[in-house]
Amino acid sequence: MAHIVLINPRFEVSFWGLEHAMPFFGKRAVFPVAALPLLAALSPSEHRVTLIDENVEEIDFALCASADIVGLTGMSVQRFRMREILHELRRLNAFTIVGGPWVTLQEDYFGNLADVIFVGEAEDTWPQFLLEWSEGRHLTRYEQLDRTDMSRLPVPRHDLLRMKNYAFGSVQFSRGCPFTCEFCDIIVTFGRRPRLKLRQQIIAEVEALEKQGMEFVFIVDDNLIGNKKAIKPILRELRDWQEARGFPLTLFTEASLDLADDAELLVLFSQANIVSVFVGIESPNEAALIETKKKQNLRGQRSLVEKVHAIQEAGIEVWSGMILGFDNDDATIFEAHRQFLSEARIIHSMTGMLTALPKTPLHARLASEGRLDPTDRSPFGTNVIPLRLTRDELRRGYVELMSSLYAPTPYFDRFEALFIRGQLGFDQARRGYWSKHPWRRAQSGARAFVQAAAILARLLWSVNEVELRREYRWRMFRVMRARPRPEVLLVFAMKCAMHAHVYALTREMARGETAISNTF
Numbered sequence: 001m002a003h004i005v006l007i008n009p010r011f012e013v014s015f016w017g018l019e020h021a022m023p024f025f026g027k028r029a030v031f032p033v034a035a036l037p038l039l040a041a042l043s044p045s046e047h048r049v050t051l052i053d054e055n056v057e058e059i060d061f062a063l064c065a066s067a068d069i070v071g072l073t074g075m076s077v078q079r080f081r082m083r084e085i086l087h088e089l090r091r092l093n094a095f096t097i098v099g100g101p102w103v104t105l106q107e108d109y110f111g112n113l114a115d116v117i118f119v120g121e122a123e124d125t126w127p128q129f130l131l132e133w134s135e136g137r138h139l140t141r142y143e144q145l146d147r148t149d150m151s152r153l154p155v156p157r158h159d160l161l162r163m164k165n166y167a168f169g170s171v172q173f174s175r176g177c178p179f180t181c182e183f184c185d186i187i188v189t190f191g192r193r194p195r196l197k198l199r200q201q202i203i204a205e206v207e208a209l210e211k212q213g214m215e216f217v218f219i220v221d222d223n224l225i226g227n228k229k230a231i232k233p234i235l236r237e238l239r240d241w242q243e244a245r246g247f248p249l250t251l252f253t254e255a256s257l258d259l260a261d262d263a264e265l266l267v268l269f270s271q272a273n274i275v276s277v278f279v280g281i282e283s284p285n286e287a288a289l290i291e292t293k294k295k296q297n298l299r300g301q302r303s304l305v306e307k308v309h310a311i312q313e314a315g316i317e318v319w320s321g322m323i324l325g326f327d328n329d330d331a332t333i334f335e336a337h338r339q340f341l342s343e344a345r346i347i348h349s350m351t352g353m354l355t356a357l358p359k360t361p362l363h364a365r366l367a368s369e370g371r372l373d374p375t376d377r378s379p380f381g382t383n384v385i386p387l388r389l390t391r392d393e394l395r396r397g398y399v400e401l402m403s404s405l406y407a408p409t410p411y412f413d414r415f416e417a418l419f420i421r422g423q424l425g426f427d428q429a430r431r432g433y434w435s436k437h438p439w440r441r442a443q444s445g446a447r448a449f450v451q452a453a454a455i456l457a458r459l460l461w462s463v464n465e466v467e468l469r470r471e472y473r474w475r476m477f478r479v480m481r482a483r484p485r486p487e488v489l490l491v492f493a494m495k496c497a498m499h500a501h502v503y504a505l506t507r508e509m510a511r512g513e514t515a516i517s518n519t520f
Contacts, residue, residue, distance in 0.1 A: 001046045001134055002068040008033040009074050009081035010054040013505060013514065015350055017055075020501035022167065024458045025494075029055035031168040031218050035073045035100065037156035042126050049160065056165040059085065065092040069133070072114075073100035076185075076357065079109065080377065086113035097129075104189055105358040107141075119143040120189060121175075123153060150175065150195045155204050158212055168252070169214035171205050173197055173234065177223040179256065181280070182292045183323070183354060183362040186222045194226035199237045206241065210248050219253035219274075225265060226256075235268040239429070246440050247273050247430045254278040257297045260307035266314035275426045276317035278350070281308070284340035285333060288326035292362070308344040312418065315425040320346045324398055325354035330388040334397040338404060345418040347495065349405060353382040353398050381516030395516060402506045408471040411499050415475075419491065420482045427487055448486035455493040463500060472496050 011017045018030050032053060040049040050067070052059055064070045070089055074082050079102045089096050090113055098110055099118030107119060116138065118125055125142035132138040163169070176194040177186050197205075209217055225231055242249065251274040259265055259277065269277070281304060282294055289297050297304065308318050322337060341349050356363040356372060366372050371385040380391045381398070389397070404410065418424050425431075434441035456476065463469050479492045508514040 002130070003048045003050070003066070004043060004069045004071065005050045005052060005064050005067040006036050006039055006071045006073070007059060007064075007085065008036055008051075008053045008055065009072065009078045009085055011078060012081070014077065015502060015505065018167075018498060018501045020504045021497040023462065024455050024497040024500065025167045026454070026458075027167040028165040029053065029167070031166050031170040031220075032158065032161050032163070033073070034156070034170055034172055034220055037158045037161060038153065039071070039073075039122070039126055040157035040160050041154040042123060044127065044130060047130065049157070051157075051160045053161060054081075056162055061088060061092060064089060064094050068095065069097060070094045071097045071099065073098070074102065075100065076102045076105070078102070083110060083113065086110055089113075101185065101189060105185060115140065117141050121148045123148040147191055147193075147195060148175070150197045151201070153197060153201065155201075155208050158208060163212040163214065166214075167216065169209040169212065169217040170220050171202070171209060171217055172220050173202055173224060174221045174226060174231070177226045177256075179223075179296055180293050180361075181282075182365070183356065183360060185357045185360050188359045190222070194223070194230070196227060196230050196234065199234050202234060203237060203241055206238070206249060210245075214249070216250050216252070219251060222254055224253045224255045225259055225262070228262060228265060232264065232268060235265075235272050239268065239271040242273050242429070243433060246437065247433055249273065250275055250427075252276045252278070254280075257281060257304070257307055258299065260302070260310040261300055266311065266316070270315045271429045273427070273429050274316065276319060277311065278319040278321065279308075279311075280321040282321060282323045283326060283329070283333070284336045285326065285328055287328035288323075291326055291328050292323075305340065305344045308346065312345065312422065312424060315428045317418065317424060317426060318344070318346055319348040319350070320344075322349050322351040323354050324351065324401070325382065325384055325386045325389065325394050327387040329386070331393065331397070334401045337401055338410075341405065342410070342414060342417075345414055345422060347411065347414045347418060348498070351398070351402060351405070353380075353394060354384045354386075355382045356384050377515075379516070399506070399509050399516070402502075403510050406499065406502045406506050408468060408499070408503070411503075412471065412475045415492070415495055416478065419488065420479065423483070426491065445486040448490040452486065452490040452493040455490075455497055459493070459496055459500060468500075468503070 013019045022028055036051045040051060043049050072082050072085060086096060096114050097116040097118065098114040099122050103109060103117050104119050107117060116129065121144045125144045129138055129142055174194050174196040175190040176192060178192050178194065251272065253274055255277050257279050281297065283289055284304060286298060289295065311318050324333060337351065356366050366384060373383040373385060380395045385391060386394050459472060460469050476492060479488060509516060
């Protein structure tokens, strides 16, 4: 009945986007946005749906002009590009709808550029809108009052995306987080009661990604262990599925730091071949964690470093989310971050300046204190006016810290501390399977070696700086001597590509050649 075009705008260059690294992987984007293929699956079969991810292909505006409905969704950092696209669609007189995190937080942001907006989750309101649109009686604003029943969601239509252009696939098991971090918008959008899909849904989704040729898959839940009791049987099912198929998928996810306190969960993560986890550590400053109501990171007798090490000892690499600019941060915080990440052997830290998102408790508090910058794109990279630092001190300290963290020597020192001296057992479950199927070990090893060689060849050919190429070669030889396994070499190659991205990004920021790239 209707031709629907759904668009995910391109991201600006950022830490998460790994834009400078994608050519080394032979890809165009990190992973597909979750919303587009899910909305396509929720659309009644009589409608024709076209998905466009601007991160891997250009927007066909002529196609958009001829479509019945053009929808945009995007994360908060995509709002500037969303506005540009909406201006062009308005010029073409297209019928436009907008949803996603930013319009949920600030409904009036796009003004009259959108004909319809969707606030919050849309699994119920999207089909409702399509029915009402077909009857000529749709609303201009939809808000789903009840939380989505995750057990009713269909398998997303990843077949409508150009999956070969993505480095990783993506899948969602649950929504919601039980914690109350002051700065976080997750509980605003998804609530504090974690809701999970059924085991058979999740297995159907990972099978669909495997059929699309995905080897690496990111479980995009904001906190996979928000409901520990419910996630454990799902992880057991996933473990059994992986083992029955020879562990075809390498998985990554996000979880809270209390993962370190649950020995059973750590074992299940490893058995399911979840090899790395992003953890919101936020700060080594305990006063800052108390201030932002991140008290879960401080529970128990172990220090933050000890908790990170506990996760690593289970064979799981830790990526961290870190924040600068809390009220309890002063000029000593930058060195404290450096020392913590070195001691914790965390290679990748998504370090950002504290940002107050609309509708969060932090935004309300700072607004009442008159400490919000109303500028939509502040030259300081954040809308927060810090308490114990000047805005320039925070911006300068942030750029200097990022430059220091991703200088070649400290970056690869952290890598060697974890993977060489620490001997991180990142593929324990897969190696257990290989011990019973040696031919699969040989097959996997050959594949990993070819992938690593391809990444390193592209990298050493493309990187212009002689000193940087020399660093990559020297570290490669050290890895090959210490842990001469193809899988370790592949991890190293991927780390080199990621380093090339963040190294370029931080140097551009330090030279003032690009805007401050905050991670929020």
